[in-house]
Amino acid sequence: MLLKVLTGNISFTSLPPLDLASCTKKEILDYFENSYALNESVFTALKDDSVFYKCPDRLRLPLIFYYAHTAVVYVNKLVLAGLLKERINFEFEKMFETGVDEMSWDDTENYRMGGSYQWPSVDDVVEYRRQVRETIRNIIHTTPLQLPITMENNWWALFMGMEHERIHLETSSVLIRQLPVDMVIKPDGWNYAPMNSDDIPKENKMVAVSNTDVKFGKPKDFPSYGWDNEYGEVSCFVPSFEASEFLVTNGEFLEFIKADGYSKREYWTEEGWKWKSYRDANHPMFWICNNGCKSGCGAALSSYSHCRFPETYIANDIINSNDQKYDFKYRAMFDILEMPLSWPVDVNYHEAKAYCQWKGDGYRLLSEAEHNAIRGNQEPCQSGPKLCDPIFSGKISFNNNLVYGSSAPVNLFPNNDLGFYDVFGNVWQWTEDQFNGLCLDTHYLYDDFSSPCYDGKHNIILGGSWISTGDEASRFARFAFRRHFLQHAGFRLARTIQDKDDKIELPTRVVDTEVYVLGCGVEENKLSLDQDKIKPIVVPSTNVHYHFESPHALWGILEQEFGFRKSFPVVVADLCKELVQNNAIDTNSALWIGAGCGRGPVLLSGTFEKLLACDVVARFLDTAMSIQNGKDVKIETESGKSVVATLEKDSKPERVVFKQFTWIPNEVGIDLYDLTIITFLERTQQPKAWLLRLSEITRKKGLVVVASRSGQWNQESLEPTLGEKGLTCIESKDVHYEDTDGDKTASFTIWKHV
Incomplete structure (x- = not known):
């Protein structure tokens, strides 16, 4: 293990988020140390310094960037908020400030990825992270604390840094999971979930939800940190629908593979087929066949393929009650496993949509409003964070917050009062909704976070994954990625209950504001819903800048x-x-x-x-x-x-x-x-x-x-x-x-x- 990357203790146990109306300085310090440690600890899995300069994904930057980036964001936001008067290392704070959100799957590699860019040494970046850590500890000790901590309080910038660090714990885990397996070592204390539960689900039945009214969005005075896109309130009517009891599993997705789903154009959207053809995708990224498929890695790893069966290397430290072998293995964070059929499948939006089309009979993904509807009875927001949001209680009944270091069987954790499993946790769930703010109001520290993504090219993911912690695991969390992006993300099936001749207005919000891309012009934003039967809710982008692109x-x-x-x-x-x-x-x-x-x-x-x-x-x-x-x-x-x-x-x-x-x-x-x-x-x-x-x-x-x-x-x-x-x-x-x-x-x- 590469323990030198730690500036504190190693930890794979997450503290719950803080109540900003009552937290103490000690609790803030503990939560900061925990956030910092979690992110650093995942990098201890890299075998040596050279791996920091590898590009696990050709659309992203080398791992050294992500190791440094979170510390830089702390500094940049604290300077803006006035909590930090002097910069620590302005060269680093330029170099590691901004990552990439590429426009499409076929973007050329960022110039910093190609090998000519001279990144600092790991030792220098470790020292920088140590200086930032000590600086923040000093800020916490010496800055007067006024409660409650709100957006108007300069302490808000510190909580932004901590929750941003937790986002990148997840980002870095996705990238490390794409590395060649011989470049990583599973850290001590990292535990995968059981391969199967005691009662392996035999079917994934559809559960009906009667028409209902839903409200979602985070109140501005809720006493926890939130990202800009969470605030505001949407009220809408949700027509009767049904959704799958479980997340779609690897076992279910295997049937799509056997039906040659990746080779049949009729199952894919136009955008999805272009992505699939360009990437020559034949199965989910974290599945391993023996055919030498493209890896999607960048720079020195561009010719690497993880699709080679190892001769002897199959992890055996997980509970596996199924001895049957399959044509696919499974890449967990640090190991190759036998295929866990009852774990949820990890796919991007395009793959999820193709599966829905293959299933036929009106199947689609959930809308954001429907995901809120299947959550069942929830305490009202006014009841306080520990009652209304499970992540604050520390009593986790979902596969999130690093209970396990992997996905888990879809029925391992209990279902909710409506009969749905894994509404939160296990893997993020792709939705049909395009990302947009819930209100126009935002905050000056957020200007570079959500609003650039209100462009109709990003789809919302909800529910969090097994490694989501802090705000990411909150009931209010709503994130988004471009439809081809790889995350610990899957989906569940949904279907509108309607008469054959009815055209239902589905509470799926799509962005109709044309966004002009420098050097490219306006790209058409085609919807993937059957508009003969379903009418989405069309809304303008809440990024006011995009309205000047006409x-x-x-x-x-x-x-x-x-x-x-x-x-x-x-x-x-x-x-x-x-x-x-x-x-x-x-x-x-x-x-x-x-x-x-x-x-x-x-x-x-x-x-x-x-x-x-x-x-x-x-x-x-x-x-x-x-x-x-x-x-x-x-x-x-x-x-x-x-x-x-x-x-x-x-x-x-x-x-x-x-x-x-x-x-x-x-x-x-x-x-x-x-x-x-x-x-x-x-x-x-x-x-x-x-x-x-x-x-x-x-x-x-x-x-x-x-x-x-x-x-x-x-x-x-x-x-x-x-x-x-x-x-x-x-x-x-x-x-x-x-x-x-x-x-x-x-x-x-x-x-x-x-």
Whole structure:
């Protein structure tokens, strides 16, 4: 075991989450130590340092990234919240800040995966994690604790770090499970579940649920940490349906394999068949045949296949009452096992949907509302966390919270009052719903978490898995992945109870907002439901940024930028040129946040040697880069006015780099900027998330310009945020500009980084 990766004790036992209305500092410290230890402990299974630099999944990063990443997120969020004044290692806090959420299964490997990128040594990263651990221990000891801990409390950032660590315990376990088995060693204290229960289920019958009304969503005042997508409330009517008593098992899925389910196009969605064909998938990823199937690993492991039967290596330390051998083995976390037929199958959304289609007769996946309906009687949220949410009680009656280090027989744990087994735990359950927020309101620390995934390309998973702990194992947990992603995830069958000629409105929420992908355009979001019989609930994305990705929004901003002699970006650029002259600031580099279609940054390109121009809206940036490359863009406005967006004369567009950011990542701070300009606060979801980083990316004695079209962001409103971060307002004024509604007034505040 690679014990040197531990900065504390090894542990595979999880504490329950904390009640934020009554927790003590000792309880917070214990929960932090437990979170930190759990994540580090799973890495002790790697045989040696070299395995940290392997890529178990070509769509992800090497394991060294995930080992460091959680510590970096603690630091980054604590800095934003003001609990940490000085960074620990800014190079690491740039390098390990952000992972990947690739757009499709055939993305090329991230450049950091290919071997040319020089990752730090394991020893250096262990030392970094040790420094972060001691820093957080000190913060807990020395920071005054005010209860209850709410979103408005800076302690919220610490709990975000702890729950994020627990998410990555699961992420890392999925990746380690994909490694060649000879690169891992099962740690002491890791126990697999029994192969079978005393009473192996002979069938998986459908259990009827009468039509009902359900409500789901986490109250904002509930005394536990939650992620942004959990908050809000949805009330909906659920028509009568039936769902399978058990999760679909390996044994049941084996019948789909025997029926050549992976080779029959008619069972697969269009997207699913493209994935299956590209990956040449013939069975679930964690099944092992003897045919040398593609592994999906990356970089040095790209030619590896786990589909080779070992001559002697079959783990024998689990209870196996079935001596029959099958054509498939099973990859558990660290071992190859005989196929556990009564354990739930691990598949992605595409495989689950293909199985449903093979079963025929209207079978599908559950909706999110139906999953809430099969949970049976639950205590109301007002009864407090220990009564209403089992994970808080410490009395676990599901296969979650690391009761076992694997899935378990689907009937090993008791069923609920409606007769359903494993509503929580064992494996996550794919649903038909596309991921979306339950409300528009969010929090500045969350800006880089859920909202980028409200794009119609991610489907919700519910219920948690055997390794879900903390908030992940809560009744409120709702996560999502792209449909081809691999997780400890499975499914149960569902079917609407209806007359043959009825068209039922199913409480399945699908996102209809078109999302423009930089360099690719808009990809069609085809639904996989039988729309002749089922009508889903169509909703707009709750990510407000995506609503600017429409052609109509593009035409509007093109008119605003290029349709007037003194348009808003022209006025901002002129003001910035005056600031350079009057304040004698350096002109090496500038950053323009809210670049739109690029007129402002290009106008300023003759003043600065380098200019980074960023925005959240991909369609705007795509157009900006076309104009930058000399292509004129012509539009007809609603009033019949003809506007041509063209490259400014005497500009130096080669000095401008356009990039899409959903928040200000640390990579923006690699080079500190002489001048930082922010012009789009009115169209951001969380303005504070952008404002908090301005001082950290602007050099000492450099200037920050905040330009507000609405006048809302004036000196008085900005002082509490920018003043606390070391920026001093040196000037505030109103400036007139031209817009579609005539003459307008914008407020400008100029801040110096002292």
